[in-house]
Amino acid sequence: MVSLVIDFPEPRLHTPLRVALRLLALLRKAKGATDPSLCEAELWCLGKIACIAHPPGASMIAIVRFPPRAGEMPSGKGAPYDQIQPMPATTSYQHLLQVKNLETEFHTDYGVVRAVDGVDLHIDEGETVGLVGESGCGKSVAALSIVRLVPDPPGRIVGGQVLFEGIDLLRLDVREMRHVRGAKIGIIFQEPLTSLNPVLSIERQIVEPLQEHLGMTRRQASSRATELLDLVGIPDASARIRDYPHMMSGGQRQRIMIAIALSCNPRLLIADEATTALDVTIQAQILELMKDLTERFGTALLMITHNLGVVARYADRVCVMYAGKIREMAPSEELYGNPKHPYTLGLLGSVPRLDMQREAGKLTQIPGDVPDPTRMPPGCAFNPRCDYAVERCSEEDPWMEEVSEGHVAACWESARVG
């Protein structure tokens, strides 16, 4: 990241484009650059970031990321989305997203709920990771913590790091974080009606982030918005774009959410139960669309769901969460074929399968309920429900251990499981 401080006598007279051109000239001068394609890439970066502040009485400040990152458009001239060619990544960090020992609490009348209790997970460029677990285990709060949208109060992130492109998001200021949410991490929640603004047209809701984060003009943004609606399969996009959310079906609203979330070509998309409210046919269409678009743009995907079938089909890796912690993590095939945590085994046993013979037995269920989050049992939180439990389980909480390459589980008895 390069920070340039530029003194503009009348900042309000300068459009982002003029500022970008001025910055470009300065960059060229500073680097003695002569390669026009390099400059074009730089101009795109400048237009995309457009992170320009003019504090009262001070110089205008522009934050410029250089060189461009993978997956960005080579120019701001409105190349159709399916022609976007990823650029080589040049910055160095181990994982696109790395969550380390994340802790989020809620202070309620009944006590402190440790909804996220030391979560570690990572997602690489272009990877699809599934996050599964029973209701109340902390999946949504983990996602909200990553993008710093935990309602505060009563919630608060009390520890850990969320490294995105090597930068700890928990240390960014509000303005920087808003930019990350708009341009770098797209989010889709379960119920689009609560995420879409009912009094703004669809067009306005897609155009605004394009203008704010990509520095597009109104006309450019409007044409890109129509292109995006077309891309997510809204028929007659140029007319429907003027509609309001209530004029769309549930499936169409979810497609619009995908269009908004992907509009700025983010590097990570978080989809929290994005299709649970839809009927199965529409669910399948939306999932296919999400997978197709993220693959095309090289976007990493964190897919949060109850549905283990969905995860098996779409995720490269799966994280299984229970009582605020990740208990098992493995590549999808390995997790389904060789689960090493009794909780994962229980979840898999409760999924109906077409290839299962009737006589092979009934679906199993995990006995008992998720523990009261204000009164967690000592030791392993799964202990009261676990068929494999031994004495140690009620005394000591197990830590993650590698059971095979890329496969980790937190269970004292994992060698017996499976």
Ligand SMILES: Nc1ncnc2c1ncn2[C@@H]1O[C@H](COP(=O)(O)OP(=O)(O)OP(=O)(O)O)[C@@H](O)[C@H]1O
């Ligand atoms: N605003 C809040 N105030 C108090 N507690 C909360 C709040 N939001 C979440 N929690 C608690 O945090 C824990 C984790 O909730 P979370 O919504 O992350 O579960 P989840 O795994 O996403 O469940 P589901 O699959 O039902 O969406 C739960 O015990 C929940 O009661």
Ligand code: SF4
């Ligand atoms: S540590 Fe013990 S209680 Fe926890 S999952 Fe393993 S066997 Fe069961």
Ligand SMILES: [Mg+2]
């Ligand atoms: Mg949830």
